[in-house]
Amino acid sequence: MSGLKHEDMQKLKIVFLDSATIGDDVSLQPISSLGELTTYSSTALEEVVERISGYDVVITNKVWVGEREIDSNPALKLICVAATGMNNVDLAYAASKNIPVRNAVNYSTESVAQVTFMHILNLVGKAPYFDNAVKSGHYSAAGSFTDVTNPFYELKGKCLGIIGLGNIGSRVAQIAEVFGMQVSYFPTSGKVHSDRYPAKELGELLTESDVITIHAPLNERTKDLITLKELKAMNPKGYIVNMGRGGIINEADLATALDEGIIAGAAVDVFTKEPLPADHPYLKMKKRDKLLLTPHIGWASKEARELLVAMIADNIKSI
Numbered sequence: 001m002s003g004l005k006h007e008d009m010q011k012l013k014i015v016f017l018d019s020a021t022i023g024d025d026v027s028l029q030p031i032s033s034l035g036e037l038t039t040y041s042s043t044a045l046e047e048v049v050e051r052i053s054g055y056d057v058v059i060t061n062k063v064w065v066g067e068r069e070i071d072s073n074p075a076l077k078l079i080c081v082a083a084t085g086m087n088n089v090d091l092a093y094a095a096s097k098n099i100p101v102r103n104a105v106n107y108s109t110e111s112v113a114q115v116t117f118m119h120i121l122n123l124v125g126k127a128p129y130f131d132n133a134v135k136s137g138h139y140s141a142a143g144s145f146t147d148v149t150n151p152f153y154e155l156k157g158k159c160l161g162i163i164g165l166g167n168i169g170s171r172v173a174q175i176a177e178v179f180g181m182q183v184s185y186f187p188t189s190g191k192v193h194s195d196r197y198p199a200k201e202l203g204e205l206l207t208e209s210d211v212i213t214i215h216a217p218l219n220e221r222t223k224d225l226i227t228l229k230e231l232k233a234m235n236p237k238g239y240i241v242n243m244g245r246g247g248i249i250n251e252a253d254l255a256t257a258l259d260e261g262i263i264a265g266a267a268v269d270v271f272t273k274e275p276l277p278a279d280h281p282y283l284k285m286k287k288r289d290k291l292l293l294t295p296h297i298g299w300a301s302k303e304a305r306e307l308l309v310a311m312i313a314d315n316i317k318s319i
Helices: 045-052 067-071 091-096 109-124 127-135 167-178 202-208 228-233 251-259 302-317
Strands: 013-016 036-039 057-060 078-081 159-163 182-186 211-214 239-242 265-268 291-293
Touching: 045 067, 067 091, 078 302, 109 127, 109 167, 109 211, 109 239, 109 265, 109 291, 109 302, 159 167, 159 202, 167 182, 182 202, 202 228, 228 251, 251 265, 251 291
Parallel strands: 013 036, 013 057, 057 078, 159 182, 159 211, 211 239, 239 265, 265 291
Antiparallel strands: none
16 A cells, blocks of 8 residues: 555656666556656666656666765655666665665566576577578478488476576476476575475586576676586586576686587577677677577566566555
């Protein structure tokens, strides 16, 4: 239940600093119904102070809101992060000024889990290769009704190692079981917290797993968690999928491992710098067909973005 009366809610001034992150196909009506909403497609750091001036509620996905920005706006009552991670807000300073900061949790679990398996199935099933075999005319010119020159394997009976068994990692584990996979995990916090799946040391997980998926936050424990050393410990026929954060896998090392055949393939949805720089090691690889890339879309199904907007609206109602 909102702490504000209905008439006070209608007077709220709300600004969304980077509304393009939600997409034009998702309505912001749940938020605009709560007051006067101003949206900016994107906002540069030097524009923040001017754009939040006089607003009660600031919504941001990636735009930084820190001490300078908070101090510039005496009217500020709430900062809403249009995401789960809140590293784009100075949380300690906001708390010192009694400005609540609220995020959205679990809105993208199904979306990320689905994209994870999209990548796993494309990697293991060699989908890009077979698609090109037909479209390039190679299949039409072949003498056989099928192509068994690039073998793929079934997931049933294979081992899935999950780095980070939170809400998303747990959902990925459930789906993996439907495929008949054996699931184990590495707890990045250092604390074993699952009775359903065995926890393993990182080295053991890497050595035993046919597929590794990452669903962990980026912090001091996970930065460069996977370097060339760890990639060399993997099954050479294994695959790794990063759906967590860029920086957990050392990007230059992964490019090297793929080019040198140290592992069979990888898929990455998140990058240290986003969007991906044009001179990034991933884009300079000799064996680019071994790497599947998506532009940080794991979280972004339409349903997930609609749920995110609803959660932001609920956070605003709570002030």
